[in-house]
Amino acid sequence: MRLILACALLFAAGSLPAAEYANLPGGRFASVLPADAKTADTIVAPFALRREPVTNAQFLAFVKTHPQWQRDHVASIFAESRYLAHWQSATTLGNDALPDQPVTQVSWFAAQAFCASENARLPSWNEWEFAAAADATRADARSDPAWRERILNWYSRPSNAAVARIGGDPNFYGVRDLHGLVWEWVDDFNALLVASDSRDQNDPDRLKFCGAGALNLRDRDNYAVLMRVAMLSALKAADTTVNLGFRCARSTSSGNTP
């Protein structure tokens, strides 16, 4: 463990401090995508989650040391043509990408590579959902209409304006900006197949999906979360959008500091 930490520090030896991770306890959790497709709770193992989404500055440092992920080098099967298109050049941010804005227009492959570079991985949907259920004072605030309202408010702001900078208020676990800033990639986004016509009530075309995909949503009232699932399920791994960023996670089987 110590060795990993040292590596992370070494990597970030440039101008940027090492990313901070918060420890989350995990536990039994009522996901909107129940484990048995009916009502079963999901068990989330202890994990650590980046306190903030990855920023433009951090991603710039990454592509400088990993040139294969610069936009003019990246293989097209790993990132579509809009990958980092808002940057001034392959290695310059420019006016449309401020250093402390979350990086967007990144593909799932690129996000995964970034996380690997800091000895981490993308969080699973359940991990992300677990962390995002919190508000400032409670681990699970999802039953509070105010929690939902805040998320829906973000949805009702148009996205033609620039993305805000990172640095929202920390939640119960000390994690920031899970809501209200950007969509975020998760590791298993392509297992979140909601039927693309979401109105099939009890007759989802089960053959269309494999395994965990053919799930019914547990909480259809929970529109706020549902929309994130819908968004992620619309994507392919090489896709990028102007609102889609990511953060990384690490497993902490014992709950120790990663």
Place this chain on the structure above:
Amino acid sequence: MKTHLFAFGMAALLLGSAGLVSADDAGTSSSNYIHGDFGPPRGDPIHAVLTSPPNVPAPTLRSYPAKVIVELEVIEKEMPISEGVTYTFWTFGGTVPGSFIRVRQGDTVEFHLKNSPNSKMPHNIDLHGVTGPGGGAASSFTAPGHQSRFTFKALNQGLYVYHCATAPVGMHIANGMYGLILIEPPEGLAPVDHEYYVMQGDFYTSGKYREKGHQPFDMEKAIDERPTYVLFNGSEGALTGDKALTAKVGETVRLFVGNGGPNLVSSFHVIGEIFDTVRPEGGTVEQHNVQTTLVPAGGAAMVEFHTEVPGSYVLVDHSIFRAFNKGALAILKVDGPENKTVYSGKEVDSVYLGDRAEPNLAAVTQATKAAAAGKLTKEEQIKAGRQLFTGTCSVCHQANGEGLPGVFPPLAKSSFIAEDVKRPIRILLHGLTGPVKVNGKDYNSVMPPMTQLNDDEVANILTFVLNSWGNPGGRIEAAEVAKARSEPAPAPAAGH
């Protein structure tokens, strides 16, 4: 099966005799016959011309099935929903309702759904005119910055709603994601002078009706079906003032009326018109002489009428509080010469007299004669005013002038009248909306302009009021009323 074949044969015969459809249009193999399938597309592919509301694309005027390419872009954008109020709409083609699509029965439609790179949400489209699972929704789920394509054959003629069906469906529709597609019958629709596109929708904002600023979507209100706004074409004033629909006397108007919902069913009515022809629910049966037609959420209707008399005709949802308190109003302005044999154009409003009516208006007649002779006295004015007041004013302000607490302000011993005894002239002529303080109490309601009253009548009523119930007395002359009538209306609610 026999009757089916017979009906089919008849249809082919009729179509053939109309000379608009060639024989092989209707297909020759009866064993594989699919209703509405006129065979493979012919000619060069056609790029459909889409129009923004209230405009409708020109008729196809085609006698053969074609391949029609429809390109529709989803754009999420902030637009006004009312004066000084903005809302983030999700749109098909940048407008609410979305672009109007017009094809012909039997056409093969290649549909391209594009989702703007600036979109936050994935979207799809369910066209009620499509035969197939989800009406295209399952084949058109599209992430921001992507496009999907699917193809369908327009088998059934009619006027159909299309809408987004991405989760949460209700929210996508509530944000304006709906529009109409017309699938013309093979012979086309009968020509008319004007075709317009009007679509109702209900909207749910966190703030109250007309609360200024940017208003976010309110999910709780949407689930409870308590709309803040009910609108034609996506914003208050979309079809009034300079943007009113227009026609001339003696013309035929066809309205393609849709209802996007998400929740409410519309009782569509045009005040002052009778629909000569309605195709209820957008289908093929014709109904005639209809006052109000029901347009279901996710449904449509075609209505036609002939204009006879000039004036402003008001399109409403006759669930009437929606019209006057939530915005479901539009105007059709008809210009042209009067036709007094159809409509006299000038009658005293006596609708609300009820049992408060006094059997004769002798004093009014007396006052009118005296005024004509230039010998009208204040006492005659008061007598005439009392009778007119009973008919017109007492319904709200009550026969004793006390009004109704909290709703209709009192006229008796009224501080509001005492402050400015000429002010009531303007109120009768122009109405009064918004908060006022009368005798120390706050009122906030709407008095419509009493434009049915002539100058003499206004003067008489006000003279009666000024000399009753402890008001300061005095006299209002018809000339003062005439002068006030010629001046522009005061700014609404300013200073009150």
